Amino acid sequence: MDWMAWTWPTAIFFTVIATLLIAFTVLAIRFPETPRRGVLGMETTRGDRLFITLLGSAFINLAWLGIVGAYQPYALIVCLVYAAAVFRWV
Structure with missing residues (x-):
């Protein structure tokens, strides 16, 4: 490395x-799979939801770093909850 x-x-x-x-x-x-329509009203596939999850998780971690500081393990928990919500409802 x-x-x-x-x-x-x-x-x-x-x-x-x-x-x-x-x-x-x-x-x-x-x-x-066929695209499905979620809460946002747009059709998404698994890949779309993965992209939305990764992008949102990046913003969650940046916000956490700016507001709370460098201790990130709790941000991971927030990101996992966010990911579950995106894959369930978006």
């Missing part, structure tokens, strides 16, 4: 994102 000066948390973060993308690609191939 010295070639990019990565830390372990950074490597884990990108590994999780890559794993999610691979898993959602396999799901899309094995179990195709």
Whole structure:
């Protein structure tokens, strides 16, 4: 990891994102879905909801960092609740 000066948390973060993308690609191939209309009134697929979740989680973490400080484990819990809500209702 010295070639990019990565830390372990950074490597884990990108590994999780890559794993999610691979898993959602396999799901899309094995179990195709039709877009569904959620609370927002727009049609979304699994991939759309994953993108909305990742984008929202980034904003949640930035807001948490600005308001609370560097202690992020509780922000992860908020992001998981947000992700569950997005995949359930959006």
